[in-house]
Amino acid sequence: MLEPSPRPLRCFVRRAALGGLLALAATSAQAAGELRLYNWxxxxxxxxLTRFTAETGIKVGLDTYGSNEEMLAKIQAGASGYDIVFPSVHMQDIMASLGLLEKTDINQSPAFSNIDPSFLRAKTDPKGEYCLPYGWGTVGIFYNKSKVGKPIASWADFFAEARAGKKVILLDDMRETLGVGLIVNGKSVNTASTDDLKQAQDWLIEHKPLVSAFTYESVPMVQSGDVAAAHYFVGALMYVKQDPENLAYVIPEEGATMYQENICVLKSAPNKENARRFMEFFLQPEIAALNTAQQMNGTPNHEALKLLPAELRDNPGANPPPEVRAKLQIFEDLGKSLKQYDRAWTRVRTAK
Incomplete structure (x- = not known):
């Protein structure tokens, strides 16, 4: 059974393709076929992608999506031509059960030793025979330091600002926002317990009058100071880097959700060999680090971690210490329990 995305990253502007940029890179090497990516x-x-084309001569096309479900629906509707997708772990499991993924044996690559085994989270791929761990991050609180009374460290602090008259925002996302209600009450974000969900639902309804909006479009409002704090993804660190005097991102003391995307080759991929070459390319620590440094998130490649700028490598928001990681929870496929979450979320969203 399908479920809403654990987080559509992070709601940046979508791009249809990199076209011209990659075509320029392709002129430096003889064409060696194509590769089509479908990514967040x-x-x-x-x-x-430019470096991959320069090194291999393979022309790369990129289309983007905003959620796991959007990607899956397009693939199931018969979209042809895509070679690689980047599903969250629970969506990889769903796609595997639907027979949509190609076995790549990427785990047989010598460079696969660069991957931290703790990121082999997919239940259908515990050895990494199909997909390559790609990137991970957390979902916490993005806030404007000039608009809050004191640094925010917890959900209690977040709502204290709201009680003081400041505007705060939660994500318009069933799993993520119900997840806040579950986490603050000490429950699993994958619980099948009706009682646990009711407790989370009731907590959110109690706090709903303090919430100015449920939306993904919170970054400009936090940047401008129109909103003091927002429930948001670790990608907010890109904006913190631009304005560290005023902006901050924190993983709440109560705990948080985390996401992980993997590189997977579709069974229907027309360029399977080129897709495997891209996976091998991305195993290189300098390439994984190049992507991570720009995205301001985490990498499963422990050798790449060593190459990151110190301000990112040592940033507790992007690379939290062990005691914080112990409080992070990752979404799993809910199966039949999805209906319970749907009902709880409907009650939260419709409550007056």
């Missing part, structure tokens, strides 16, 4: 919007560093 603005979630790959264009320089990674």
């Amino acid at each position: 919007g603005d979630y790959i560093n264009p320089e990674v």
